[in-house]
Amino acid sequence: MGHFEHLTGLVARLAAVVVIATGLSACSGGDDPEDEVRAAIHDLHADLAKGRVGPVCEAMLPSAQAEIALAAHGKPSVCRTDLRELLSRLKTTSLKLPTTPRPQILSVSVRGARGSATLGARGVTPWQISFVDREGWKLVHAFGVSRPGFETLPAAATDHTPVGEAPCKLDAAGKPSRRPCAVSASGWLGMKVRSAFGAFDLGECESDFSLRLGRANRSLIDGLNLVCTDITPCKGYMQRPLPGQLTHTAQGIRIKTHFCVNTCIGTYEGEVVLRLEKMKGAWKLRAVSAPVGDGGLELNSTWDLKA
Numbered sequence: 001m002g003h004f005e006h007l008t009g010l011v012a013r014l015a016a017v018v019v020i021a022t023g024l025s026a027c028s029g030g031d032d033p034e035d036e037v038r039a040a041i042h043d044l045h046a047d048l049a050k051g052r053v054g055p056v057c058e059a060m061l062p063s064a065q066a067e068i069a070l071a072a073h074g075k076p077s078v079c080r081t082d083l084r085e086l087l088s089r090l091k092t093t094s095l096k097l098p099t100t101p102r103p104q105i106l107s108v109s110v111r112g113a114r115g116s117a118t119l120g121a122r123g124v125t126p127w128q129i130s131f132v133d134r135e136g137w138k139l140v141h142a143f144g145v146s147r148p149g150f151e152t153l154p155a156a157a158t159d160h161t162p163v164g165e166a167p168c169k170l171d172a173a174g175k176p177s178r179r180p181c182a183v184s185a186s187g188w189l190g191m192k193v194r195s196a197f198g199a200f201d202l203g204e205c206e207s208d209f210s211l212r213l214g215r216a217n218r219s220l221i222d223g224l225n226l227v228c229t230d231i232t233p234c235k236g237y238m239q240r241p242l243p244g245q246l247t248h249t250a251q252g253i254r255i256k257t258h259f260c261v262n263t264c265i266g267t268y269e270g271e272v273v274l275r276l277e278k279m280k281g282a283w284k285l286r287a288v289s290a291p292v293g294d295g296g297l298e299l300n301s302t303w304d305l306k307a
Contacts, residue, residue, distance in 0.1 A: 033110040033133075037117055040137040041105065041129075045197065053083040060139045061132060064196075067142040071265045103198050119194070124298055125289045127194035143195045144296020145266030167307035168213055170283050174253045174276050180214040182222075185285050187303035191231065193265070194296045202263060202297070203231050211255075211285060211305070212241070219244040219255050226261070234260035234267065252277060255285070259292050259299070268297035 040059065047055040057065060057079035069075060069082040103119040106126055110116075113133040120126040130140040168181035186208040193202045205228030212220040220241040226233055244257030253276035260269040270293015275286045279302075287299035 033115065034108040037108050037110060037115040037131055037137050038105060040131060040139075041117060041196075044139060048087075048197070051087055053080045053087065056083060059136070060142065061134075064139045064142040067145055067265055071143070121194075121199050123289070124192060124194055124199045125291050127199075127291070127296060127298075128294075129196045139196055141196070141296070143193055143265045145263075146269040146293065146295050168211075168305075169307060170276075172278075174248075174278070174283065176213050180212065181307075182210055182212045183305045183307050185209055185211050185303035185305055187301055189226070189287070190300040191261075191263075192298045192300065194298055199298075202265075203228050205231055207301070207303070213246065217246040219246045219257065221257055230264045232262050234262055234269065246276075261297075268292050268295050270295060272299060 044056060044059050047059070060068070060079070065079040065082070068079065068086060069077060072082045072086040103121045106118040106120045108115065108117045115131040115133065115137060116128050117131075118126050118128050127144065129144070131137040132140060166178060166181045168183040169177045171177060189205045189207040191202040191204070192199055205226040207224070207226050209224040210220075210222040212222060214220070220243060222241040224233055224242070242258050244255050246253065246255050255274045255276060256271055257274065258270070259272045260267065270291075272287065272290050272292050274290065275288060277284055277286055283305050285303040285305055287301045290299045291297070292299060
């Protein structure tokens with residue numbers, strides 16, 4: 001399946017989200033900046049649902065327009081042309097129900113010329129969308145990417161020396177009997193995008209890697225492998241271990257690490273928190289509605305662990 005087929009399904013789900021999101025919030029009048037941001041969200045959804053590409057493009061910064069272009073055909077041209085191409089594909093595709101109900105505006109915050117709204121929907125972690133006041137409130141990101149386009153994970157100064165090769169044997173509390181040690185992880189990794197228009201599935205990848213646990217609760221994810229359509233680890237991501245930190249909290253065992261993928265709508269990069277949990281007598285590594293940094297990507301997965 002190529003870029004066109006994958007994006008056809010993606011934007012079809014997005015269209016269904018947008019159609020029902022037109023009732024997201026009542027359009028409020030007055031000069032209150034927070035009301036103006038709420039009105040901007042309502043107008044954005046209403047214009048997009050009705051195919052009014054001009055007002056939609058005018059309501060977005062170039063950064064958001066670039067994300068629309070990537071979703072349409074992979075490279076920017078003219079916003080109205082890009083958005084019209086995106087919408088024309090939707091008309092020839094049978095719409096599917098969105099993966100979540102329409103988002104609700106949970107809160108709005110305005111500081112000077114910058115505003116943000118926190119959106120919420122069942123089954124996903126609440127997320128923020130950002131606006132800038134430039135003769136009206138303009139949307140900063142359409143899909144909450146870290147960067148539009150395909151970029152590489154920057155080099156880090158962290159020591160990536162392997163922390164151990166001996167098999168990990170975890171006790172009842174999830175602590176290894178010896179350190180350093182390693183365990184292999186395998187499973188399906190689901191990715192969901194929380195966008196300005198709602199939440200929708202981006203894709204699902206078969207994934208495997210080695211989880212290494214070292215002294216001082218140091219951890220490494222090594223040899224990350226993803227098998228999926230139009231989603232790849234950032235360049236160099238599979239060639240170097242990813243440093244992390246394991247902590248024991250009241251809510252359980254957490255591993256904070258780094259994640260970076262290139263997708264058909266841009267690059268998502270940032271810290272992500274994984275959980276080490278015991279399920280049916282076996283330890284599993286899980287990503288449960290786990291946001292990647294401050295962007296729009298959210299991970300969901302359960303990896304089987306094998307020493």
